[in-house]
Amino acid sequence: MHLQFYGAAGEVTGSCHILTVLGRTLLLDCGLIQGGDDPDSRNRQPFPFDAAAIDAVVLSHAHIDHCGRLPLLRKRGFRGPVFATPACRDLARILLADSAFMAEREAERYRRRQAEHGNRHARGFPDPLFTRVDAEETIAQFKTVAYGRATEVLPGATLTYRDAGHILGSASVWLQLEEAGARARIVFSGDVGQYDSPILRDPEGDGVADVLVMESTYGNRRHRERSETLQEFGEILRAARQGGGNVLIPAFAVGRSQEVLYELATHFDEWRVGDWQVFLDSPMAIEASEVYWKHPELYDAAASAVRRDAGGLPTLPNLKLCRSAEESMAINLMRGGAIIIAGSGMCNGGRIVHHLKHNITRHECDVIFTGFQAVGTLGRAIVDGREHVRIHGEQFKVNARIHTLGGFSAHGDQEDLLRWHAGVGGKPHTYLVHGEAEGAIGLCAALHARGARAEVARPAQRVDLTHLGGR
Ligand SMILES: [Zn+2]
Incomplete structure (x- = not known):
């Protein structure tokens, strides 16, 4: 042995x-x-x-x-x-x-x-x-x-x-x-x-x-306290609502996307999430979410209670799941009021890249990073505070407010x-x-x-x- x-x-x-x-x-x-x-x-x-x-x-x-x-x-x-x-x-x-x-x-x-x-x-x-x-x-x-x-x-x-x-x-x-x-x-x-x-x-x-x-x-x-992370999340959304633009959240399809949706749902009133249209714009994250939603026997006590009260997860009435490319492109027409959760988490591919092209040069928009950004990725260039980033061979000036939310690991x-x-x-x-x-x-x-x-x-x-x- x-x-x-x-x-x-x-x-x-x-x-x-x-x-x-x-x-x-x-x-x-x-x-x-x-x-x-x-x-x-x-x-x-x-x-x-x-x-x-x-x-x-x-x-x-x-x-x-x-x-x-x-x-x-x-x-x-x-x-x-x-x-x-x-x-x-x-x-x-x-x-x-x-x-x-x-x-x-x-x-x-x-x-x-x-x-x-x-x-x-x-x-x-x-x-x-x-x-x-x-x-x-x-x-x-x-x-x-x-x-x-x-x-x-x-x-x-x-x-x-x-x-x-x-x-x-x-x-x-x-x-x-x-x-x-x-x-x-x-x-x-x-x-x-x-x-x-x-x-x-x-x-x-x-x-x-x-x-x-x-x-x-x-x-x-040591990770940051979750309560501090959540407080900051709420403050970012409050300020973003005043700004009038969109909020982009690059997120990994498994785990992080479901966590972000859950926090938006459980802080629905406190963060005035109802003022927004929330998009989960990733076929893979949607599939992964469906796995999360179909295994309630694995939830902790708090998530079980949320699910029981609401009759199921997710509990976001203003959530739109975008499977097709057409549904994803339709979001480009929105100049404000959209919270867009999309992959990839490090922005090195996927639909988030298109949303960045449409929003990153706009002062009234916000980008919230919730995960680790590896060296060499577009996400890392943005969180490192570069003034310009290259997307699909084109230069874009970073005018949107960039946030890194720790504590989601x-x-x-x-x-x-x-x-x-x-x-x-x-x-x-x-x-x-x-x-x-x-x-x-x-x-x-x-x-x-x-x-x-x-x-x-x-x-x-x-x-x-x-x-x-x-x-
Ligand atoms: Zn792992």
């Missing part, structure tokens, strides 16, 4: 760990590497194991950096079950299809460039990493497991999911392993959400473990991570993964200060699970 860290040890994306019990092999997540130098080439590299020899995958949640290489695993011969919660499967279907669609489009662009310029100037790959057909075939391998239900996933390995409070259907993975009389309790945190975040329940941590594999994305940071901060860790009994040896160096080192130091046994996982590090007493 052993555990080996493969992806996301020492970096934020590409989560994947390998567990061996009774001669069979289980993967914990199989995520896509994103960002950094040439991620596409890195994702195409062979796995450090034979994909056909993997017996099962246990998925923590649907974010693409946790499930995005599953179709590739399938293409290379994996035919076993992928365990996931029902909501995780529903969201993974949307996210994998979108990822495949973008890869297909990128490959098409490559072929076109090659046809125009010949081989020398074409960058990229002629074939997508995987197609929408691959993604759909992968979803057919999913087997759903509800929270709290102990399920044998392989001989000698029993899985129990607990809510991780990160996105809908997100889970931490609790495994009981048994081999030739030796037992080991292994917990993989997945991504841990913030406590008291809207809609979702708090991360569940109570239980006992011998070995704990834990994320550390914001292991060295789907990840817990150091305090949340420590609180979750404290709930895991049995004094487990903790390996920190899924964080950049500062996050992992910061959390490691904080855990040491509390007397916990912790270390930052090294790529390819192997942990013996048979002789846990001897470590």
